[in-house]
Amino acid sequence: MAVDIETIKRLRELTGVGITDAKKALVDASGDFDKALEAMRKKGLTKAEKRGEREARAGVVGSYLHDNRIGVLVEVNCETDFVARNEKFTEIVKDVAMHIAASSPEYVSSDDIPADVKKKAEAEFSEKVKAEGKPEKMVPQIVQGMLKKHFAEKCLLDQPFIKNPDQTVDQYVKEGIAILGENIVIRRFSRIALGEL
Numbered sequence: 001m002a003v004d005i006e007t008i009k010r011l012r013e014l015t016g017v018g019i020t021d022a023k024k025a026l027v028d029a030s031g032d033f034d035k036a037l038e039a040m041r042k043k044g045l046t047k048a049e050k051r052g053e054r055e056a057r058a059g060v061v062g063s064y065l066h067d068n069r070i071g072v073l074v075e076v077n078c079e080t081d082f083v084a085r086n087e088k089f090t091e092i093v094k095d096v097a098m099h100i101a102a103s104s105p106e107y108v109s110s111d112d113i114p115a116d117v118k119k120k121a122e123a124e125f126s127e128k129v130k131a132e133g134k135p136e137k138m139v140p141q142i143v144q145g146m147l148k149k150h151f152a153e154k155c156l157l158d159q160p161f162i163k164n165p166d167q168t169v170d171q172y173v174k175e176g177i178a179i180l181g182e183n184i185v186i187r188r189f190s191r192i193a194l195g196e197l
Contacts, residue, residue, distance in 0.1 A: 088180055
């Protein structure tokens with residue numbers, strides 16, 4: 001089936017793949033752009049998972065200022081200086097900083113939550129569930145679900161991305177990994193809001 005060059009270019013820009021791969025994806029999807037895009041994203045995200053194991057020591061410290069009232073500094077790492085200067089990488093850093101300003105996460109990921117904070121929340125949720133009279137056997141399962149939801153709101157990578165709430169920040173970063181071909185790691189951030197301590 002013939003696919004027009006503009007559609008191929010559009011798919012290539014959105015996914016960062018070569019023209020041949022973009023054309024093949026469109027042909028495989030019988031010209032359906034959305035199906036081809038979905039297939040390319042899945043393929044790219046699978047590669048991104050593998051890249052996630054590689055070490056990221058280069059990168060930038062990005063910043064974002066909102067109405068001179070909220071300021072964010074974020075360290076985002078990649079594998080090479082070449083990618084650190086790339087326009088797409090810069091866009092990812094800016095988007096992540098903007099997301100932090102808007103969503104006010106407390107931790108980068110669930111791995112960063114201190115054990116005592118987890119234990120305290122678990123104890124509170126256990127008491128609450130038991131007070132509601134739930135069956136004893138169900139309590140641990142219910143508490144785990146509550147903990148997951150509670151901390152997903154506080155962890156940057158688990159939050160719905162402000163520019164596309166259908167994906168998490170983690171999924172957005174993995175799309176960037178797929179496009180740039182290097183591991184990307186959000187190392188740390190600091191958010192300052194006027195009047196907040």
